[in-house]
Amino acid sequence: MSRLSPAEIEPKWQAAWDDAGVFTATRDPAREKYYVLEMFPYPSGRIHMGHVRNYTMGDVVARYKSSCGFSVLHPMGWDAFGMPAENAAMASGGHPKDWTYANIATMRDQMKPLGLSIDWSREFATCDPEYYGQQQALFLDMLEAGLIYRKNAVVNWDPVDMTVLANEQVIDGKGWRSDAPVERRELTQWFFKISDMAGDLLDGLDTLEDWPEKVRLMQANWIGQSRGLQFAFSLDAESVGHDRIEVYTTRPDTLMGASFVGISPDHPLARALEADNPELAAFCTECRRTGTTEEALEKAEKRGFDTGLTVRHPFDTAWELPVYIANFILMDYGTGAIFGCPAHDQRDFDFATKYGLPIPPVFVEKDAEDAQLTEAFVPPKTEPVHYVRGFAGTPVQTGADGVDAAIAFCEENGVGHGVTKYRLRDWGLSRQRYWGCPIPVVHCDTCGVVPEKKENLPVRLPDDVSFDQPGNPLDRHPTWRDVPCPACGAEARRETDTMDTFVDSSWYYARFTAPRAETPTDAEDAAYWMNVDQYIGGIEHAILHLLYSRFFARAMQVTGHLPETAREPFNALFTQGMVTHEIYLTRDEKGRPVYHLPEDVTDGRLADGTEVEIIPSAKMSKSKKNVVDPVSIVEAYGADTARWFVMSDSPPERDVEWTASGAEASYKHLQRVWRLASTIDADMRAATPEDLTPAPARDMPLLRTIHRAIAEVTEGIEGFAFNSSIARLYAFANAIAKSDATLPIRAQAMRVLAQLMSPMTPHLSEEIWHLLTDGAEGLVAQAAWPVADAAMLVEDSVTLPIQINGKRRGEITVPADASREAVEKLVLETDAVRRALPEGTAPKKLIIVPGRIVNVVV
């Protein structure tokens, strides 16, 4: 019997699919459409197992839906702008464009042998001028619609390299190349007004029923709606032009526990005070050294600086509160100023303790009026609290009701007003880098900031740039900046900032519906194909990419580029786990990790004998050099094996650690299925008339198995439990191998097995299908998905485990339609129950869950 050679059959069937145009997406009004999309890859240079897993999942869905009769759109493209291309250019002197397109070519060549059902005619890269030109058109429309504006924002500035650094380029507060302490610097930048849509983006989450609950929760927390009180503290003496401090609090119910007022180091008052107070200025400067990430701010030691200013409590003019500058207060959130209530907030408690400030409680535990607080008291939700200091003697409740009551009380007494705020900040899109989509505006001395004319799009990146020094090459380009003002025609300067790469990935799904259109989208195509029915990608994108995409769908609707029905672009979302692998690292003289490729490590040592640290289950990433190359797996075992393995070993939402033994095992199993098919085929060809005579009694068990397999495998695919589907397929193959059913029924089972396997192992399935149908029924890829006969799924009898006091002690088999009374009688007659029950006594309780279990309580 011939061994199956993936190297022979896989290209053959891929060519057959191409010839038949099976995967070309066509707008067919007669059929329901299905748009399945995996998050497109960054062209890092080689595909890795995470890609294989991601795209195989999408492929399983696409092939399955296609078999179910849908008109399927399953495209692929490249998220091609970004820093690695510039880093490569700086390191090796090439050009980001060449590097990127070469990587794309390599990865496409690596991806195609996987046999994915992708419509490659729709492929594009975000660095294609045809794509980013349309993105510039979107920018102009959104600018005109008031969705984009300019304001100052803080960036990480490397004072040695004289360049802006991304957060990941800041290591322990220092520039990654220069090692110089990073400074904060303000630049005028472009922003999307995403905060205007905060409420709508929050409300929209409720409609996303087919998104993971955790992603919706993360997004809701990220948007961070809060209801609070905004009011002002009056300064005792006007200082540097300020006479009040505007404060926002989500805990107005603790206003009577105020101990101090804190303002951000970036608060206008703090900035004004810096001029006359060198000590204060030094403190603020020190605070600004902390990285710009929220994580760095939150983890930094909480520090304050007493400004010497005081304010009056709004409900008691005799009550004086000190004003501190505190490093943990963000200028971006609320008003950049807070009041501190140490008795009921742990951070404020720590702060008050550190600076010797009073800790007046608002409420205490019952019977604990005199107790000294050793930590902030946050009352349990259910317990009543005892008030020691309510508003004007009136106790208010805690919790949401208390906040509402406190806001109402404050409003009645003329202290501020209730407001709804969001944590979500506007999205800064300006990047001071070359390899991105140029922002299509021109700076004119007389007209100011002027949008480029649409007919001048795309604003192309110049090719003649150098990366021999840090900073943005567009700034250094001799002529690229010089353009006439689109408004007055005078000499003007092009903006040299480019767009955040998140912009590129925020609308690519819409572009796939009409990738060659002369406008960003085509109305008819968008109406037919949108929304994405199933989106698949990593959980690491749970917040930013998905939120930005949701914003963009709305913004594109406002600007007329998407229909109203595409408000939420992704109907269903699946977040896959990552493919992990050990990482190997050594440390440089500063203790920073240096990563090594698996092939450079032998028995835990480098070639020069240096021992390496091994960290298990680390996310596969190019920078960590722990990428397993799928190409070698495909070459050794074929695409079907790689696909089968990545789908079989782990539930798709969970991380999977790559192991070499798993691929080997998958390969063996697929060979076994092939042998089984070949044997059945050979037997059919040599069959005598007796072999073909039906024998219903012999055939019934396998017929039932066929229909159960159809039902269970289908259910697994529908529910994204691919690993369970594959477990069922193993069981099905074993059942066929062991069955004594007649040949025609075994052949029928084998054809169904091939079909059910086809989303995962399309090439092997085609080969088996072709063999068993003599090529008379075309391609599996075009065959209709089998349907389970419900009548065949019903069992005649059922085995019920019998528990005694919750522990399994026996079982009985009863007819599936047995009455409760009949089951009860049989249960009481079993040995296990008789042994447990004293002679003649009845059980205390008898629980019968029909079809499932019996529990006897004695």
Place this chain on the structure above:
RNA sequence: GCGGGCGUGGCGGAAUGGUAGACGCAUGGCACUUAAAAUGCCCUGGGCAAAUGCCCGUGCCGGUUCGAGUCCGGCCGCCCGCACCA
């Protein structure tokens, strides 16, 4: 620090609140073979036991329930995100 998630045999994992460990890997045994590979068959959570069986067991502690891997509360550990990484 904040937000979110995960934790089950030697390993990957299965299990609408209802027989914990399906299915697969690995280990061991057997068959085939001159031999090996390949292939096929069998066993395999731990403990006690000749055996029908019995006890323990889903990170830890507690709770709800006839019944908890699953629900609730409190911990521990690991992972993801934190707005200029993609």
